[in-house]
Amino acid sequence: MPYNLLKGKKGIIFGALDENSIAWKTAERVHEEGGTFVLTNAPIAMRMGQINKLAEKTGSEIIPADATNLEDLQNLVEKSMEILGGKLDFVLHSIGMSVNVRKGRAYTDQKYDFTSKGWDVSAVSFHKVMQTLYKTDAMNEWGSIVALTYMAAQRTFPDYNDMADNKAYLESIARSFGYFYGKDKKVRVNTISQSPTPTTAGQGVKGFDGFISYAEKMSPLGNASALDCANYTVSLFSDLTRKVTMQNLFHDGGFSNTGVSNEVIEKFSE
Numbered sequence: 001m002p003y004n005l006l007k008g009k010k011g012i013i014f015g016a017l018d019e020n021s022i023a024w025k026t027a028e029r030v031h032e033e034g035g036t037f038v039l040t041n042a043p044i045a046m047r048m049g050q051i052n053k054l055a056e057k058t059g060s061e062i063i064p065a066d067a068t069n070l071e072d073l074q075n076l077v078e079k080s081m082e083i084l085g086g087k088l089d090f091v092l093h094s095i096g097m098s099v100n101v102r103k104g105r106a107y108t109d110q111k112y113d114f115t116s117k118g119w120d121v122s123a124v125s126f127h128k129v130m131q132t133l134y135k136t137d138a139m140n141e142w143g144s145i146v147a148l149t150y151m152a153a154q155r156t157f158p159d160y161n162d163m164a165d166n167k168a169y170l171e172s173i174a175r176s177f178g179y180f181y182g183k184d185k186k187v188r189v190n191t192i193s194q195s196p197t198p199t200t201a202g203q204g205v206k207g208f209d210g211f212i213s214y215a216e217k218m219s220p221l222g223n224a225s226a227l228d229c230a231n232y233t234v235s236l237f238s239d240l241t242r243k244v245t246m247q248n249l250f251h252d253g254g255f256s257n258t259g260v261s262n263e264v265i266e267k268f269s270e
C-alpha cells in the first residue's frame with residue numbers, strides 16, 4: 001500500500017543478502033514509496049549473486065563495499081551521490097556477523113580476534129559509515145540514518161553470544177553520533193530493535209527456531225516480520241518522524257515490555 005512517503009528521496013541500503021533479509025524487504029518498500037537508492041553489500045556477499053535480482057526489480061545500482069573498510073565506504077558514498085544526482089536523505093545499516101557464533105565458540109570461550117572482527121563488522125562499521133557520510137557532507141538536512149539491533153543489548157539471551165555486546169555498542173554509537181549529526185547537520189540517527197526474524201543472520205543463532213516461537217507467544221501483537229520492519233524503517237526515513245533521533249526503538253510486538261504471557265504460563269502449567 002504505497003503512500004509516496006519517500007518521493008524524491010535518495011539513499012544507500014546496506015545488507016540485502018537474499019529475499020529474507022530485512023534490508024531486501026526494506027529496499028522493496030522504499031522503492032514502492034518512491035525512494036531511489038544504491039544497494040551495497042560486502043564483496044563476498046555479491047558473489048553469492050542474489051542482489052542483482054533486487055537491483056533489477058528496484059532499478060538500483062550496486063556498489064560493493066566492505067563496511068569495515070574506509071576506502072570502500074568513501075568510494076561508495078561518492079559514487080552513490082554521482083549516481084543518484086545529489087546528497088542523500090536516508091541510509092540503512094543492516095549488517096551483523098559474529099565469528100564466535102559462526103565458529104560455535106561459547107560466550108565464555110571467545111577467541112578475541114574473532115570478537116574484534118565481529119565488533120568491527122557489527123558495531124564499529126556503523127560509526128565508519130556515519131563518519132564517512134559526515135566528513136563528505138553527504139547527507140541532506142533532515143536526513144535519516146537507521147541501524148538494526150536486538151534486545152540482547154539490554155537483557156541477556158545466552159545464545160546471542162558476543163553479538164549482545166556488539167549491539168550495545170551499536171546502540172551507543174547511534175546516540176553519540178546522533179548528537180553531533182543532529183547539532184551540525186540536522187540529521188537523525190536511530191536504531192530499530194527488531195523481533196527475531198528468520199534470515200541468514202537470525203538463523204545463525206543457536207536454538208533460533210525455539211526462540212522465535214517463544215517470542216511469538218510472549219508478544220501481545222506477535223513477532224514483527226521483516227516486512228513490518230521495512231514499513232517501520234520507511235516511516236523513519238519519511239518526513240513524518242523528523243524530530244525522532246538518538247533513540248533505540250523497540251519493534252517487537254510488545255515483547256520487550258512483557259513479563260510473561262498467558263500462553264507461556266499455560267505451557268508451564270501442562
Ligand SMILES: NC(=O)c1ccc[n+]([C@@H]2O[C@H](COP(=O)([O-])OP(=O)(O)OC[C@H]3O[C@@H](n4cnc5c(N)ncnc54)[C@H](O)[C@@H]3O)[C@@H](O)[C@H]2O)c1
Nearest residue numbers: 015017021022045067095096148149196197199200201202
Ligand atoms: N534476524 C533477526 O532475528 C534479527 C533481529 C534483530 C536485529 N537483526 C539485525 O538486522 C540486521 C540485518 O540482518 P538480517 O537478519 O536481515 O540478516 P542477513 O544475514 O540477511 O543480513 C546481514 C547482512 O550483513 C552483511 N555483512 C556482513 N559482513 C559485512 C561487511 N563486512 N560489510 C558489509 N556487509 C556485511 C551480510 O552480507 C548480510 O547482507 C543485522 O544487524 C541483524 O543483527 C536481525
